[in-house]
Amino acid sequence: MSASDFQRLPGFRDFPPDELAFRNRIFESWRRVALRYGFSEYDGPPLEALELYVEKSGEEIVGQLYNFTDKGGREVVLRPEMTPSLARILGGMSRGMSKPIRWFSMPQLFRYERQQRGRLREHFQWNVDIVGEAGVAADAEVLAVGIDGLRDLGLTHEDFYARVSDRRLLTTVLGAAGVAEESMPAAFTVVDKVERETEDRTLARLRDEVGLSEPDARSLVEILGEGLEGIASRFGSRDDVGAEVTRLKDYLANLDAMGLGDFIAVDLRIVRGLAYYTGIVFELFDRQGALRAICGGGRYDRLLELVGGEPLPAVGFGMGDVVLGELLKDRDLTPDTTRRIDYFVVPVTPDQRGEALGIAQKLRARGHSVAYALREQGVGKQLKAAAKEGAVEALLVGPDELARGVVTSRKMSDGSERDLLLQELA
Ligand code: HAM
Numbered sequence: 001m002s003a004s005d006f007q008r009l010p011g012f013r014d015f016p017p018d019e020l021a022f023r024n025r026i027f028e029s030w031r032r033v034a035l036r037y038g039f040s041e042y043d044g045p046p047l048e049a050l051e052l053y054v055e056k057s058g059e060e061i062v063g064q065l066y067n068f069t070d071k072g073g074r075e076v077v078l079r080p081e082m083t084p085s086l087a088r089i090l091g092g093m094s095r096g097m098s099k100p101i102r103w104f105s106m107p108q109l110f111r112y113e114r115q116q117r118g119r120l121r122e123h124f125q126w127n128v129d130i131v132g133e134a135g136v137a138a139d140a141e142v143l144a145v146g147i148d149g150l151r152d153l154g155l156t157h158e159d160f161y162a163r164v165s166d167r168r169l170l171t172t173v174l175g176a177a178g179v180a181e182e183s184m185p186a187a188f189t190v191v192d193k194v195e196r197e198t199e200d201r202t203l204a205r206l207r208d209e210v211g212l213s214e215p216d217a218r219s220l221v222e223i224l225g226e227g228l229e230g231i232a233s234r235f236g237s238r239d240d241v242g243a244e245v246t247r248l249k250d251y252l253a254n255l256d257a258m259g260l261g262d263f264i265a266v267d268l269r270i271v272r273g274l275a276y277y278t279g280i281v282f283e284l285f286d287r288q289g290a291l292r293a294i295c296g297g298g299r300y301d302r303l304l305e306l307v308g309g310e311p312l313p314a315v316g317f318g319m320g321d322v323v324l325g326e327l328l329k330d331r332d333l334t335p336d337t338t339r340r341i342d343y344f345v346v347p348v349t350p351d352q353r354g355e356a357l358g359i360a361q362k363l364r365a366r367g368h369s370v371a372y373a374l375r376e377q378g379v380g381k382q383l384k385a386a387a388k389e390g391a392v393e394a395l396l397v398g399p400d401e402l403a404r405g406v407v408t409s410r411k412m413s414d415g416s417e418r419d420l421l422l423q424e425l426a
Contacts, residue, residue: 011113011121021337023124026321026328027106029152030126034104037145039128042103044085046110050075052084056306060273064111066121078110081318082127083276083300084307090131091309099132099312118292118323128297129316131304136247139280139299139315140254146284146295146317147263150324154333160294163267164251164282167298169231169244170268176235177223178216186210192271194224228252228266251280276300280315286327294327295319342368344386344412348398350376356397359407362426387412395420 008014015023031041050067066078079085082105094101105127113119128145130138143162150160170191171184179187190205197205199221206217223234228248235241248266255264272281281298285291297317305311328334343363347356353376360370371389373382379396386394396408406419 009121011115013120013122017339018337022325022328022334023321025335025337026153026324027124030104030106030149030319033145033149033152034126034128036148037102037141039102039104039145042086042089042105043107044079044082044089044105046079046108047076048079048085048088050077052088052307053077053080056084056276056303061111064113066110066112079107080109080111081274082107082109082125083129083274083303083316083318086127086129086131086316087303087307087309087314090312091304091307094131094304094310094312100138101131102129103131104128118326120322124321126295126319126321127316128319129314131314132312133315134301134313136251136280137254139251140258142297142315142317143255143264143282144258144260146297146319147260149319150284150294153324153328155327155331157262158287159327159331160284160286161263161265162282162284163265163270164248164280165266165268165270166244166248166251166280167271167277168279169241169248170271172238172240172244173223173231173235173268174220176238176241177220178212179210179220183210188271191224191269192273194221194269224268226268231268248280272296272298276303276306278302282317284319286330290330291323291326294323338390340369341371341386341389341391342393343370344382344389344391344394345370345372346379346382346386346394346396347372348379348396348401352397352399352402355402356395359395359397359422359425383410 013019034041050065053065054062061080065080068076070076086103090101106124107127108122108124110122112121115121126149128142130142143164147162170188174184174187187210190202190210194202202221203214203217206212206220207214212220223231226234228245231241232245236245252264255261270281270283272283277298278301279299282296283293284295285293295317297315299313299315301313304314345356345360347353356372360372363370371391373385383394391412394410394412396410398408401407401419405422407422407425408417409420410417
């Protein structure tokens, strides 16, 4: 057996230091921004019971589960998303808690997907959720967190934007366009796929699966491409559509007031594949449309009750590290991941080794990063090693210097030297 016989599983990543530093940089922004908005961090187990997902997450995710029977005969799953875990955790503890609950998490998730650009079999996903508030201010707040998470990483409204919709608005618009109550689920499925299928295919599905006439199907395709104003002028006089338009306008006004209007586009074609969403839904995309969604989320007012908890309204999103990482790399926004060594300590002869180790420890105790050669070497070799390690200064610990109560600091960039008092190092 050689090392090359052991291959990484497809769709999984290794994180050598540069990659891990990049991931950590993303995590730093995610955490910093969530804390800035008053959220608390939580986590749960990576393995959950299969039934937590069946019927609640929807077919798409259930078809991608990493599931198996454990040694105790339980049907278990590597978590494919965090929202059901959040609902389960809060189900057991939300009753005594003051609302709204603002929680965030950064779990690693597992989905057995076909591997392609932006899609792996594991990813890390920033989850930000507000539980216990039904009003649109909560919807606006979570979207603002997501937008700020990306801004904190250096992206601007020229790089990305949010496409938002509301499943309640879509329902009333579909009804106004002639879709019968019992055909709503089928109509949602067609709308969800509208961008991935040809217009002919969509029209055929609207006729065959949703039961629309040819002219109704054509007019619906047109309506789906309209913004909020178009929908308002077409159907605004209907009470049901009008009420939903007003609600979405109220939501947009919140985002405008936060100065985020530039990031938002209303788009009824955003449905979201997951089964549990009940209201406003959104996805963040790169402006060029080159990548898959960076982030997706929305309101899910019935999930907590569905998993047996207190009936609480909820809204949140998940932002993955994979598509985001690609966008950051495309925009040259990768962080500087070079390791920094402040001091490389150089015993001039083996006799000063003990003194050198003591100095290194004192400097480390003061928070500096310090390295030295791990075997006895001449000064020249040690200085070469210091340069290779990217040290800012080399500290030469020699017999004459020690006798004078100093060490010699050599700046690696220009070779200039100065004496440092041993007392000061301590
Ligand atoms: P989702 O749309 O399934 O939503 O995933 C959210 C984001 O996670 C996607 O936009 C994408 O960036 C990333 N993602 C998903 N699957 C993969 C994959 N296989 N490889 C790489 N990245 C991926 C949810 O999971 C919801 N639970 C989010 C949510 C939280 N809704 C409310 N609260």
